[in-house]
Amino acid sequence: MHKPSTPTSISLFSSGGIGDFGLKQAGFRTLATAELLPKRLEIQRLNNIADDDSGYICGDLNNPQVLNKVLSQAEKHTSTTGQPVTLVTATPPCQGMSVANHKKSDELARNSLVVRSIEIVSSVQPLVFVFENVPAFLKTECTGSDGVNRPIEAEIERTLGKDYEYYSRTLQLHQFGSPSSRKRSITIGVRNDVLWATPLDLFPSESPASSLEELIGHLKPLGNPQEFDREDIWHAFRPYKEHMRSWISATPEGESAFDNEDSANRPHRIINGVRVDNVRKNGDKYRRVPWDSIPPCVHTRNDILASQNTVHPRDDRVFSIRELMLMMGLTEDFQWVSDLEVQAAVTDEDIQKLLKRHAPNIRQCLGEGVPAPIFRKIGENIVNHLLSQSTIKSGRVKRNPLSAPITTAQKAAYTEIDANRKKANAAYYTQPLPAFAVLKRVWQGVRETNKNIKVLEPSVGSGVFVTVLSQLIDKESVDLTVVDIDSIAIRNIKCLSAEVRNKFSNIQSINENYLNIDFESPFDFAIGNPPFGRGPKSENAKWGDSFEIADQFFRKTITEAEKVALVFPKAILHSQGYQNLRDALLDKGDLHSILDFGELAFPDAKVETIGIHLQKISTNDSVFIKSWPLNRARQVQQSYIADPSFPSWVIYRDSKFDHVIENSKTGRLSAWRDRSLSRKKGTKTGPYVVFRGKNVGTDGFIVRSSEDYRVDQQLGEAVRTKVDSLSGNVRLLVPNLSYYPRAVEFPNDPMAIPEGSCAVLYGDLRPDEAKRVVKFASTSAYSDFYRIACNFATRSINVDQCLAFWWVVPNDELVTNAI
Known part of the structure; x- marks a missing residue:
């Protein structure tokens, strides 16, 4: 087991x-940087963006070569180091999507360049994509890799949704570390196995920008159109026609020349x-531009007076390259x-x-680029919130349990909890x-509703869901009600940081058993991770007749939340x-959705879980x-996976599964399982022979073993009496808790x-039917x-009445084709 080495990146459409350069400041090594124009790659070479010359890749990404x-650079890295690529960034051409482009024509082909980015992410499988x-x-519409036109968002979901959890935000970048105004959509995806970090942890944090005067006011004033700063050749601007100067010189700060009184x-x-x-x-x-304003967005045509x-603010000119x-x-x-070219001038x-x-x-590169501080901040967050806690074992990235949690959600998820509290409250944190x-x-x-949003967390625990929800809230007004039977959990919620608490309009904390509380008004949604333990049935079986606490929680929440x-x-x-x-x-x-986490939801428990989202009002069956x-x-359609003719939900149902159903009879067999016998009760000489799951061989044969055991008369007779009392003329023995089914x-x-x-x-069953089974x-x-x-x-597959339904009686043709 070892920690990942230096963070690595692949940059697409890198200009x-x-x-x-911002990622380099954050400590990243660029494995490959792909750009169409050689002169722009030359700028990257001067700044040592890529590791070596093979990392500078010039050409159209629509060209397979x-x-x-790009893919070869990624493969070389992973095969040599055993490390995954940390990050793939993509800033594909935006002219067809920009409101500043008044000359749009058929931009579908250009917009579809994003599909190459999506394909590269899918192939490289970096830990993060941006x-x-x-x-x-x-x-914006693109032509997907399957030739179908769809919005880019849908293409990302179609191709990357199975491997990544991602989130998109439209940010005014000057509020997040960029020195100038720039409204941009940023999508960050985190690979499924990076369970300790979310996309929300990687977005840049808020950081106010300085005024234009604070940023550039110290630079030398430039007067005539040919002037530049002798000590800084990049403090220069593009000359313009002399007759235009009066337009600008007459224009007051903050005003447009179109508003000048003199025509x-x-x-x-x-x-x-x-x-x-x-x-x-x-x-614009x-x-x-006014001195006291936020520095403006840098557009590609930043060299002309007529641009935006x-x-x-003071000089009669456009902004200089240095500015x-x-x-x-x-x-x-x-x-x-x-340096040589500069020295020669x-x-x-x-x-x-x-x-x-x-x-x-240079000016086009500045207009097309991502502000360096934004990618630097994202890179630093990847290093601090993701890589610092990761290790690689057998080629897989995992969280190092000895690492210190950093984000608020991590501190909640990996908090130490007393063993007695954990057992008493069935407390496992997501x-x-x-x-x-x-x-x-x-x-x-x-989130798109205009009303105040009311949220219920009925088993708040360490507050993982609360902290993640606080990161999702932007301008929405959210009232939060949290409940927990554990007074320490409620105390911890009250002690959450101001950064978390201030995101909510109101937080009500209740230290009580959720099942015993009656809420007067409904909630918009309920979230959380209910206790997985067993307890007494609720009073008068109000919330069902199950001893499973989670069962009772679900029944109650669906009555109280939409x-x-x-x-x-x-x-x-x-x-x-x-x-x-x-x-x-x-x-x-x-x-609405079912997310199968397997055993990955909890850091310290081998429990298979799903994320299940149910809603009272649905617009479709999907x-x-x-x-x-x-x-x-x-x-998929709900009626397909939750078929009312089936006793269970089959979320992976497909055409092959249906073929078996169509050529078989289901529900012909019932199941019984003994709970009294164990090896501890066995003897070597008892009269009754005990059969175990391991004795059920393939092809219908019993397999004996030196580990077999017997039991005495009293134990054996009680079990045998029950077997003999089972109805029907057929008895089959099948292994329990096995996904390698077989029968004898x-x-x-x-x-x-x-x-x-x-x-x-x-x-x-008829004898021939039993043989076919x-x-x-x-x-x-x-x-x-x-x-x-x-x-x-892999764990929750005890052969009960529901699973017995799927021990089908196949027809002859199905058996013949399967053998």
């Missing part, structure tokens, strides 16, 4: 590498001796040209030629990423013990299914009895079918 070069673009990015000082043209005013398309054209917010560099957070050590004429040669490319995955989907359904999203035992899908709950839930509402163990995701006819021996590691299937049970076709029937569970 001049401004964002990558270019794309394969897509940055204009606000309209996610809603001669407004932007215009002279055509055939006649003055023709220019058309005013944007209010020919506008002198390009005019200096734009400061607005993009670039330090003085960032290089645009080689001795005279003013030499410098003017150098500027004329390089300034257009890891941050599964909590985020559950919350994200229920939050998306309520939507419920819980981390729940996976056994709810197929266990007989939850059959009544399944029926009750679908009587109350509709399934359910989102995602599996962490299988890396699968899909959208129960031994024709009056002294044979089963222990609990196997189950007895019984019912009325045994034959089919040993085939891979039935094994595949049975695992789907068990929802690919």
